[in-house]
Amino acid sequence: MSAPVPLTEVLAAVAEGAGSADEVSRRCGVSRDVAETALAALASTGRVRRTLVFAGACATDGCSSCGSSGGCASAGVGSLVGSGLTAWRAVPR
Amino acid sequence: MAETVANCHETPGEPASPGARTVALVGSPNSGKSTLFNALTGAGRAVGNYPGTSVEVGTGRWADPAFGELSLTDLPGAYSLDPMSPDEALTADLLHGGGQVDAVVVVCDAAHLGRSLVLATHVRAVPVPVVVALTMTDVAARRGVEVEDSVLAERLGVDVVRLDPRRRNVHELARAVSDALTQPTAHPLVLRPGEPDGCMPDCPANCTACPATELTDLAASLAADDDLAEAEAVFAWVSETTELATTRTLDDHRTWTDRIDRWVTAPALGPLVFLGVMWAVFALTTTVAAPLQDVLDSFFSGPVTTAAITVFDAVGLGGSLVEGFVVNGLIAGVGMLLTFIPLMAIMFVLLAFLEDSGYMARAAVVTDRLMARLGLPGRAFLPLVVGFGCNVPAISAVRVLPDARHRLLTALLVPFTSCSARLTVYVMVAATFFPANAGTVVFAMYLTSILLVVLGGLLLRSTLIRTMGNDPLVLDLPPYQRPSVRMLGAATWMRLRGFLQTASGIIVATVAVVWVLGIIPAPGTSNTVGEVPIAESLYAWIADQASVLFIPTGFAEWHAIGALIVGFVAKEAVISSWAQTYPAGADLQSSVYADFVVSSGGHPQAAAAAFMVFLLAYTPCVATLAAQKRQIGARWTATGVVMQLAMAWLLAVAVFQIGSAIT
Numbered sequence: 201m202s203a204p205v206p207l208t209e210v211l212a213a214v215a216e217g218a219g220s221a222d223e224v225s226r227r228c229g230v231s232r233d234v235a236e237t238a239l240a241a242l243a244s245t246g247r248v249r250r251t252l253v254f255a256g257a258c259a260t261d262g263c264s265s266c267g268s269s270g271g272c273a274s275a276g277v278g279s280l281v282g283s284g285l286t287a288w289r290a291v292p293r
Numbered sequence: 294m295a296e297t298v299a300n301c302h303e304t305p306g307e308p309a310s311p312g313a314r315t316v317a318l319v320g321s322p323n324s325g326k327s328t329l330f331n332a333l334t335g336a337g338r339a340v341g342n343y344p345g346t347s348v349e350v351g352t353g354r355w356a357d358p359a360f361g362e363l364s365l366t367d368l369p370g371a372y373s374l375d376p377m378s379p380d381e382a383l384t385a386d387l388l389h390g391g392g393q394v395d396a397v398v399v400v401c402d403a404a405h406l407g408r409s410l411v412l413a414t415h416v417r418a419v420p421v422p423v424v425v426a427l428t429m430t431d432v433a434a435r436r437g438v439e440v441e442d443s444v445l446a447e448r449l450g451v452d453v454v455r456l457d458p459r460r461r462n463v464h465e466l467a468r469a470v471s472d473a474l475t476q477p478t479a480h481p482l483v484l485r486p487g488e489p490d491g492c493m494p495d496c497p498a499n500c501t502a503c504p505a506t507e508l509t510d511l512a513a514s515l516a517a518d519d520d521l522a523e524a525e526a527v528f529a530w531v532s533e534t535t536e537l538a539t540t541r542t543l544d545d546h547r548t549w550t551d552r553i554d555r556w557v558t559a560p561a562l563g564p565l566v567f568l569g570v571m572w573a574v575f576a577l578t579t580t581v582a583a584p585l586q587d588v589l590d591s592f593f594s595g596p597v598t599t600a601a602i603t604v605f606d607a608v609g610l611g612g613s614l615v616e617g618f619v620v621n622g623l624i625a626g627v628g629m630l631l632t633f634i635p636l637m638a639i640m641f642v643l644l645a646f647l648e649d650s651g652y653m654a655r656a657a658v659v660t661d662r663l664m665a666r667l668g669l670p671g672r673a674f675l676p677l678v679v680g681f682g683c684n685v686p687a688i689s690a691v692r693v694l695p696d697a698r699h700r701l702l703t704a705l706l707v708p709f710t711s712c713s714a715r716l717t718v719y720v721m722v723a724a725t726f727f728p729a730n731a732g733t734v735v736f737a738m739y740l741t742s743i744l745l746v747v748l749g750g751l752l753l754r755s756t757l758i759r760t761m762g763n764d765p766l767v768l769d770l771p772p773y774q775r776p777s778v779r780m781l782g783a784a785t786w787m788r789l790r791g792f793l794q795t796a797s798g799i800i801v802a803t804v805a806v807v808w809v810l811g812i813i814p815a816p817g818t819s820n821t822v823g824e825v826p827i828a829e830s831l832y833a834w835i836a837d838q839a840s841v842l843f844i845p846t847g848f849a850e851w852h853a854i855g856a857l858i859v860g861f862v863a864k865e866a867v868i869s870s871w872a873q874t875y876p877a878g879a880d881l882q883s884s885v886y887a888d889f890v891v892s893s894g895g896h897p898q899a900a901a902a903a904f905m906v907f908l909l910a911y912t913p914c915v916a917t918l919a920a921q922k923r924q925i926g927a928r929w930t931a932t933g934v935v936m937q938l939a940m941a942w943l944l945a946v947a948v949f950q951i952g953s954a955i956t
Contacts, residue, residue, distance in 0.1 A: 233407055236408040237407030237410070239408070241527050242524060244373030246520075
């Protein structure tokens with residue numbers, strides 16, 4: 201069986217700014233599951249990477265570097281987006 | 294195995310006995326790996342850097358009658374064994390190193406089977422006992438996807454155990470791991486394109502792991518030049534396996550996440566949904582908390598104050614300086630802050646609910662879109678969102694922005710985001726002057742905060758920071774999930790504890806300073822130290838001198854101005870110092886209302902609105918200034934302070950003048 205979409209097409213989509221599986225799915229005309237699998241396969245070659253766009257201050261710096269080291273004093277700190285907001289990026293060669 | 298260190302978010306686990314065999318848990322992020330780890334080790338988890346690396350791993354003891362005891366290592370989430378990051382390098386090194394792990398459990402997410410199988414095929418290329426744990430089958434079923442684990446087992450050549458780690462039915466997994474440890478290791482999965490037999494020369498006769506398809510030797514592929522062709526082969530194999538192993542029971546493949554996102558991330562409706570959600574949060578918070586706050590207020594100003602006075606009278610210290618400090622300072626100030634505990638707890642629970650459900654990530658995307666339309670850098674919105682919790686870590690977070698001008702702009706805008714310390718003041722003022730619409734008024738303050746960020750951004754872009762690129766925010770949004778009670782409780786407690794720890798230290802210090810200034814006579818008076826009415830004290834004199842500047846704002850009276858001066862240190866101290874300047878047992882709200890009636894010339898609501906706007910816009914706290922100085926230097930920090938004070942004063946004047954004209 202052949203793959204439902206050439207990985208080169210997926211790679212081009214990511215290089216053009218498709219940062220999510222949804223966006224790859226739209227641009228390449230495949231299901232999201234297929235897009236996710238293609239991205240994972242590409243990631244295994246190092247051609248694309250899932251990068252952490254934002255992890256919240258605590259996840260970025262850890263407790264010790266925080267100016268309010270008395271504790272995560274307020275709402276919103278650290279866990280705004282659970283484990284962080286990520287996006288796929290093409291890795292230049 | 295790992296060198297464990299203390300971690301404030303983890304529970305130390307029970308270590309396995311020396312010599313216990315090691316099983317590694319491998320899986321992609323969000324595959325349920327850590328949940329499974331907790332289920333296997335009884336939630337005991339010691340976290341530390343793996344020796345010689347900066348990679349954090351969890352270790353714990355997994356005991357089961359099937360094998361006795363094992364040391365379980367929770368490796369970082371990875372999408373492949375390609376060592377492109379320290380996390381993946383550690384996982385690859387451990388598996389390729391030979392003998393470092395006795396077996397591997399690969400966690401495969403049934404709801405994202407293809408993605409998980411890419412990693413699984415990489416692990417199967419290594420000659421080590423492997424068991425596949427199939428998680429999230431319930432999520433897949435809700436999406437109309439049934440996974441046939443026997444097909445997966447046949448394709449991968451190892452045991453596949455279907456489980457739901459949250460229900461902790463993990464004994465079958467223990468049995469499979471025991472079998473994998475005691476039986477001959479299955480032949481590595483060999484993928485060799487163009488060779489239909491696909492078997493290696495030493496492939497055993499009973500090998501079940503060499504399907505006759507277009508396959509590639511993955512271990513070799515990592516070093517191959519034409520890695521894309523190799524990846525194509527893996528992709529094809531995984532696609533075929535996924536197709537063979539899954540059955541779709543629903544024609545409509547859209548998930549609940551898709552359906553909800555269609556509305557909440559829509560360009561026009563999304564922002565309205567966001568505003569509606571945030572209004573509901575503040576309305577619910579203030580409505581539910583108000584009666585609880587009244588009870589606590591009555592408790593501190595009544596029985597606690599009376600009991601303290603009685604005790605001081607009994608020990609002969611009635612009317613002493615010590616009694617004044619404790620009753621008028623600590624009980625009035627700290628007690629007032631403690632009345633806000635129900636309010637903060639309710640708000641923290643609601644925000645944690647929004648975050649853990651996945652909605653907050655959508656809110657970030659929706660608001661990012663608005664920012665981008667205004668020509669402001671979209672990615673800068675993320676640190677700004679953190680600022681609504683606390684400005685200090687938000688300024689630290691600007692470091693994630695790649696562009697230096699984005700970092701500068703964002704660090705200057707963060708102080709306009711309304712931190713939760715300011716919320717306590719909004720609630721008190723709103724409940725005093727707008728009792729019927731307190732929740733809506735608080736919500737309006739948050740809208741004003743967003744407006745200030747936008748206006749401040751536009752102002753800076755048109756004056757000081759004119760050249761700036763725009764980097765759109767494209768995110769891989771996580772699916773919605775039902776928040777767990779445990780997570781909500783833990784997040785709320787962590788934040789509440791942090792708030793009280795920070796606030797209590799600041800408040801005790803400021804209460805002491807205000808108390809000292811309050812017992813020193815003002816210049817030109819004949820009172821003696823310790824026997825001076827607070828209205829004739831040095832504290833009142835300083836505040837009164839400064840209040841001249843605030844006459845156009847309608848709140849130019851020394852109690853309020855004194856609280857704002859103290860608020861320059863930290864907003865947590867505004868309410869406590871305000872309460873401290875009124876007699877013990879006096880009702881703070883009615884006292885403030887009466888003073889504002891006088892200072893505003895009969896327009897107390899307009900003055901209250903102006904006061905809240907000033908509080909929102911002026912310098913948040915000295916800790917924020919210190920963080921700004923670290924990030925953008927003293928000159929820009931000073932520029933920011935001037936901008937904040939100027940905007941705060943101008944807006945307060947505008948609000949009062951317009952408000953008093955129409956009321």
